Amino acid sequence: MDEEITADDGRRPAVVPEEPRQSDEPHEPLAHEKAEQAARIEQTSRSFGITPEQYMLPAAQQIRMLSPDGSLIPEEEQGTSAGHEYPVPEDEALLAAYEALVVGRRINDQNYALVRQGRLAVYPSSHGQEACQVGAALALGADDWMFPTYRDSVAIMTRGVDPVEVMVSFRGDWHCGFDPIAHRVSAPSTPLTTQLLHAVGVAHAAKLRGEDTVVLAMCGDGATSEGDFHEALNFAAVFEVPVVFFVQNNGYAISVPLSHQSAAPSLAHKAIGYGMAGEQVDGNDMVAVLATLRRAVSLARERSMPLLLEATTYRMQAHTNADDDTRYRDAHEVELWRRHDPLTRVQTFLSSRGVLDDDAASRISDRAEEVAASLRTAMTADPPIDPLEIFDHVYAAPTAQLREQRAQLADELARGQED
Amino acid sequence: MDEEITADDGRRPAVVPEEPRQSDEPHEPLAHEKAEQAARIEQTSRSFGITPEQYMLPAAQQIRMLSPDGSLIPEEEQGTSAGHEYPVPEDEALLAAYEALVVGRRINDQNYALVRQGRLAVYPSSHGQEACQVGAALALGADDWMFPTYRDSVAIMTRGVDPVEVMVSFRGDWHCGFDPIAHRVSAPSTPLTTQLLHAVGVAHAAKLRGEDTVVLAMCGDGATSEGDFHEALNFAAVFEVPVVFFVQNNGYAISVPLSHQSAAPSLAHKAIGYGMAGEQVDGNDMVAVLATLRRAVSLARERSMPLLLEATTYRMQAHTNADDDTRYRDAHEVELWRRHDPLTRVQTFLSSRGVLDDDAASRISDRAEEVAASLRTAMTADPPIDPLEIFDHVYAAPTAQLREQRAQLADELARGQED
Amino acid sequence: MAAPDLEPRAADPGAALRATTFAAALNTALSDAMAAEPSVCVFGEDVGTLGGVFRITDGLARRFGEDRCFDTPLAESGIAGMAAGMAMNGMRPVVEMQFDAFAYPGLEQIFSHIAKFGNRTRGRVRIPLVVRIPYGGGVGGVEHHCDSSEAYYAHTPGLKIYTPATVADAYLMLREAVDSPDPVIFFEPKKLYWSKEPVDLEALRRQYEDGASDSGGPGGSGEAGADPDGVGAAGRAVVARAGTDVSLISYGPTVATALAAAESAAEDGVSAEVLDLRSLVPFDDAALTATVEKTGRAIVVAEAQGFASVAGEIVARIQERCFHSLASPVRRVTGFDIPYPSPKLEQHHLPDVDRVLDALDMLQWED
Amino acid sequence: MAAPDLEPRAADPGAALRATTFAAALNTALSDAMAAEPSVCVFGEDVGTLGGVFRITDGLARRFGEDRCFDTPLAESGIAGMAAGMAMNGMRPVVEMQFDAFAYPGLEQIFSHIAKFGNRTRGRVRIPLVVRIPYGGGVGGVEHHCDSSEAYYAHTPGLKIYTPATVADAYLMLREAVDSPDPVIFFEPKKLYWSKEPVDLEALRRQYEDGASDSGGPGGSGEAGADPDGVGAAGRAVVARAGTDVSLISYGPTVATALAAAESAAEDGVSAEVLDLRSLVPFDDAALTATVEKTGRAIVVAEAQGFASVAGEIVARIQERCFHSLASPVRRVTGFDIPYPSPKLEQHHLPDVDRVLDALDMLQWED
Numbered sequence A, B: 001m002d003e004e005i006t007a008d009d010g011r012r013p014a015v016v017p018e019e020p021r022q023s024d025e026p027h028e029p030l031a032h033e034k035a036e037q038a039a040r041i042e043q044t045s046r047s048f049g050i051t052p053e054q055y056m057l058p059a060a061q062q063i064r065m066l067s068p069d070g071s072l073i074p075e076e077e078q079g080t081s082a083g084h085e086y087p088v089p090e091d092e093a094l095l096a097a098y099e100a101l102v103v104g105r106r107i108n109d110q111n112y113a114l115v116r117q118g119r120l121a122v123y124p125s126s127h128g129q130e131a132c133q134v135g136a137a138l139a140l141g142a143d144d145w146m147f148p149t150y151r152d153s154v155a156i157m158t159r160g161v162d163p164v165e166v167m168v169s170f171r172g173d174w175h176c177g178f179d180p181i182a183h184r185v186s187a188p189s190t191p192l193t194t195q196l197l198h199a200v201g202v203a204h205a206a207k208l209r210g211e212d213t214v215v216l217a218m219c220g221d222g223a224t225s226e227g228d229f230h231e232a233l234n235f236a237a238v239f240e241v242p243v244v245f246f247v248q249n250n251g252y253a254i255s256v257p258l259s260h261q262s263a264a265p266s267l268a269h270k271a272i273g274y275g276m277a278g279e280q281v282d283g284n285d286m287v288a289v290l291a292t293l294r295r296a297v298s299l300a301r302e303r304s305m306p307l308l309l310e311a312t313t314y315r316m317q318a319h320t321n322a323d324d325d326t327r328y329r330d331a332h333e334v335e336l337w338r339r340h341d342p343l344t345r346v347q348t349f350l351s352s353r354g355v356l357d358d359d360a361a362s363r364i365s366d367r368a369e370e371v372a373a374s375l376r377t378a379m380t381a382d383p384p385i386d387p388l389e390i391f392d393h394v395y396a397a398p399t400a401q402l403r404e405q406r407a408q409l410a411d412e413l414a415r416g417q418e419d
Numbered sequence C, D: 001m002a003a004p005d006l007e008p009r010a011a012d013p014g015a016a017l018r019a020t021t022f023a024a025a026l027n028t029a030l031s032d033a034m035a036a037e038p039s040v041c042v043f044g045e046d047v048g049t050l051g052g053v054f055r056i057t058d059g060l061a062r063r064f065g066e067d068r069c070f071d072t073p074l075a076e077s078g079i080a081g082m083a084a085g086m087a088m089n090g091m092r093p094v095v096e097m098q099f100d101a102f103a104y105p106g107l108e109q110i111f112s113h114i115a116k117f118g119n120r121t122r123g124r125v126r127i128p129l130v131v132r133i134p135y136g137g138g139v140g141g142v143e144h145h146c147d148s149s150e151a152y153y154a155h156t157p158g159l160k161i162y163t164p165a166t167v168a169d170a171y172l173m174l175r176e177a178v179d180s181p182d183p184v185i186f187f188e189p190k191k192l193y194w195s196k197e198p199v200d201l202e203a204l205r206r207q208y209e210d211g212a213s214d215s216g217g218p219g220g221s222g223e224a225g226a227d228p229d230g231v232g233a234a235g236r237a238v239v240a241r242a243g244t245d246v247s248l249i250s251y252g253p254t255v256a257t258a259l260a261a262a263e264s265a266a267e268d269g270v271s272a273e274v275l276d277l278r279s280l281v282p283f284d285d286a287a288l289t290a291t292v293e294k295t296g297r298a299i300v301v302a303e304a305q306g307f308a309s310v311a312g313e314i315v316a317r318i319q320e321r322c323f324h325s326l327a328s329p330v331r332r333v334t335g336f337d338i339p340y341p342s343p344k345l346e347q348h349h350l351p352d353v354d355r356v357l358d359a360l361d362m363l364q365w366e367d
């Protein structure tokens, strides 16, 4: 479709300079030059036969493919529309996702237990959000990057990082445990939203080298309020880098509900303010999550542009073990969400479809037990940590000051041993 | 109009909880509670017979009432539409605005001259942007507040602050010159965008006391990229405070053009991401600027809610006297914008309308000369500054440390005088 | 934490003393300040319904309503900036930064505006707000949750920096901070939150409110007319334990360490005086000079990494002002110059009694 | 600014020396670094087309293309954060903060990530970037344009802090900063930008590149194998003027002040040694100790407000390490503890020769 799109909702299409500006032929005054990203958006929306605004605003309702009871929703009711089309992933991919979901849930529960046994200092559980976790990892290619938060341990493990390594920092060690470069997964970020800018930087570096790396940048609903969210989305759009911003809207930032966080119709509505497309997905629907993330990743890669995806989900447990969620939400609300558990929904679907038979189910649950068991064993062992290492990585080579301080501690430790 | 609005562009209306949430009757799961501001927006858009999205997105084209040659544009071509309606201000108000415009231009030019004579250390001129400056000041009531930047001296003066006081800091003194509380104009902010949050705070304090103060918060196009812009708009929407965010988009942040600043269809498109209405106006059209600002101020006041107004304008001179604008824009572009000078446009309009006759014109130009002359006289005098005062206002009462340091300087000054 | 030997602002000893936590004292101080002055409002992340992750604001929203104590969107620059604006318009905001390192997004607002607004308006617009920052380690916190960031703020002219070390001070200094006409960064040693001391908060309230009204306005000290400098009582250091041989200078979380070290030293026949600075800005040079001139030796004990720290400043001030009284170089016992290490290693980083005693041994006693 | 008497890294004296500005040296350093290493890229506000408000990046976009030198949207946290990400992915970003106070929105990224990432990944992810910050006053700048903010960064473990005081150092230290495996905050004294010295940049380039390749990698010093500590040449202080009676310790913009004061003092028969620290982190304790042990008296001269400053740290280190060599307390000559004052009053705030000489008079010469 190549004709000029006339905005059919009565709004203007974005003003796009047709050609690079010539110094002797300035553009129309009383308007300012628009970014190239606008041209890309114009082209993209045109290819879908819709206006740029229609492309950038989220679809009329969140994308949902599985009903709460696990049956496939008829295509015309999935929330998709022109330019907002999401093919249902193949059975094979869904089965793999289901397996990761089961393992992820098992890990969440295992870690919860380890915290109670004092084996972990803290664990921010993603129980209830595993469809988002799994989708994030499975939508990416091997050379893509992921920027997770403290809540995204299951996503990191699904990406292939050894669960034991992921738990190192929560166990109370001083470093992140795994090698971010080898796995193309950054060390999970605790200062909220800051990691989205790193994601943009990683994508920009790749783009400058001509690589088509997509970066998935994760954050929560609360995190969207931070200034860095704004700066990251804006940088990504202006530099036209393939970053998929993936917001897990679980309704709370610790105790603060979404209604105190934003007055927007949806968080996905923020996208248009940066000149990128936004979409909302049912984050407890494994099928829809995978479908939307996959398309976001491929659009980002093909057209070298960022997108914003908001997944509506729910954190079933407290913020962390240190939190008491009964102070700010009632058990009934949690109960209601339990009925929409991402795991049972897709399980019902895959069983009814014959993709998940008893064999597969027991193989998967065995694997989950195995992962949990090895996590348990590893966490029960208490590997010694060398205190002197705290000086070794502050700089590539320790400064004279740090060598002095290291010597002081070494001396104290030696004397301590003599006692 | 009280019926349910069905989104006629095929998008969903914002989900609004109809009643306050009851703990025994939780809201529909798989969605999170929306802010009260959403209800306010819903109600507002309903009163205009449009959807919330239509209300929050800017009108299809920027609001413009005067053509570049100064004739009134037919109403149906002004860019207004349902919910985006802007009555043309009365002649009397326009004449007052014209007068302020002439005085403002004269001040800009006088200050430019004073800089060249070394009487001012620096002056960021708003030459070309005076319609925005004047509109900002005239749209506010006496009890309202204004939060200007370094470029908004003309707005501050139009609000009634003595030009000489406004110039104190640009002359090189250590304080802002005027009393912000007395004038309800904050000390102009140099750290970009930071002042928008102060504006939200002032509005919030007023609201908590039950006052209906509107706060006009000003910034430039470049400033919209800062994290504080995001945080300020979000806080304003979540706390439902009457702040009008007024962006003067002059196309450049020093040398950086808008296209490097944002890829959005317009800066006004950012509003919907916070759940507020955005609008774009021709910032060189005094009539449209006043019309849109007035309505924004009254909507903000009546409904206690924020709005975002983007005025497209142009800075005719360099960023400041320290800047060399030939490095980043060509003379031809500047020349094109000169043809859309806000002053001549409204002058032509008011003359043709018979509102501005020769008497009025000469009275106004006399007044401008008077203001300029007294500014000149004041700036030529070099009032002594007491160096010891630099210690006196750091705290409400100087600390012992500052008293020591003050004594040291006093001693040095005394010895210096003995030399 | 042991109650200090010397607590000049302790409540009437006749009053019933109950074991009171540091956290309860802060909570009561906020509550009393809100009751006393309607312009005081409390906001931040999770401070409303939840009562703060440390429960310091527990019950305030219920008691005073959501206009006076409320949650904000998750944005620290927004919190600081909105507080500045509210302070410009007649309010006295008390904001909470959830953890030390999470205050950093607000630094521009704090450095460029909150600290400077009074000065740049020639005193016409004061910013009377309090930024409460739970700080320091010793609680098993993971990365970014245990920074000691007081030096950043102390280096910034225009801010006052308070940090209480006792339960009574938690109450009294927070009351003063709220009443101060200047912005106060109020550092709360998070490892003290659940420490208890026998303190009568009711008596402290009376003491504070009588004192404040005696001296005719906010920030007044307990003793009427005794505050010619306008620093308030919070601006003064306190001798937490008297001694003659060496001065242990500390503040916030390390006052307890210093006291414990003094206890140990006493067993070895060394009489250590412990100075609790309480306020870092303004700084009580008179108290510092008095103790060092008395003892001739000093150790500064603080948690933050040492380089370009407040501890460094204290050492510099001692040698500038007491050089000829010093029998030995002043020593610092501080955190190392590394990012705060993990729960499993923090005990190696934090100044402890042994490290203070080591420093003490090196004070050239043979001279 | 007068050329220092002693410039151990000056170019081959045989070479043709041209009057070169500090700004040109920085510009050439960036250009040479970009030519030498394709992963080096330069970005920030107005650094592309305009070449920076101080023109330090002039011509780089033209020469290396817009992929290598470009303007960003106006957001300092964005600049710092994106730079961190690019550094994680193989680039060596050099970013410009337009003025000192405008770097503050980026502090969270700098403190919590840039400084810590190497450590928190156990050295697996290094962040080799440079944040250039024009700093200090003396240029008639209005408010927020003249902060000396080095203490905030110097107090933060994980960052290196360089600040050159000579044209040759502007070139050499910036080259080293770009090649450093660690994040470097590079403070450029803006009042020196247009100062000139006779310097052969071409020779410096050869000197640097030969040295760097000799020592087998980035950050190498000019002398092969002479850098066992890995601090690079930039990590070492330099005696800018030799003397015997008193040590004037300074860095960046005040090295010139110290040299001028030394000149004056010489007329009065006092021989002052001037130490140019160059790097604040790592800190050259050996050089500091050497000069103070030689002279027995010291004055620290720095522009920043004194409280909890780098100057305070230096005083503390001197007394900790050279106590018994000191004939008199170490004195500080710094800015006052006030917000940087206006163009009309900055001369009263900035350390100047008279103030250094006043301090010198107070060094108890009669003892």
Ligand SMILES: Cc1ncc(C[n+]2csc(CCOP(=O)(O)OP(=O)(O)O)c2C)c(N)n1
Pocket (backbone or CB within 6 Å): A151, A190, A191, A192, A219, A220, A221, A222, A223, A224, A250, A252, A253, A254, A315, A319, C045, C074, C098, C102, C105
């Ligand atoms: C900059 C910053 N401020 C505050 C915090 C403290 N904090 C940790 S998690 C959290 C809530 C985050 O909510 P959300 O982004 O919705 O993510 P969720 O925990 O729900 O996954 C807060 C306030 C932080 N980590 N970083």
Ligand SMILES: Cc1ncc(C[n+]2csc(CCOP(=O)(O)OP(=O)(O)O)c2C)c(N)n1
Pocket (backbone or CB within 6 Å): B151, B190, B191, B192, B219, B220, B221, B222, B223, B224, B250, B252, B253, B254, B315, B319, D045, D074, D098, D102, D105
């Ligand atoms: C936080 C911050 N960063 C950088 C600057 C330096 N600076 C001053 S004005 C300016 C450009 C602002 O552009 P815009 O917001 O469009 O306003 P205009 O000057 O065009 O009116 C810059 C980068 C600053 N003042 N504050």
Ligand SMILES: [Mg+2]
Pocket (backbone or CB within 6 Å): A220, A221, A222, A248, A249, A250, A251, A252, A253, A254
């Ligand atoms: Mg959340």
Ligand SMILES: [Mg+2]
Pocket (backbone or CB within 6 Å): B220, B221, B222, B248, B249, B250, B251, B252, B253, B254
């Ligand atoms: Mg602009």
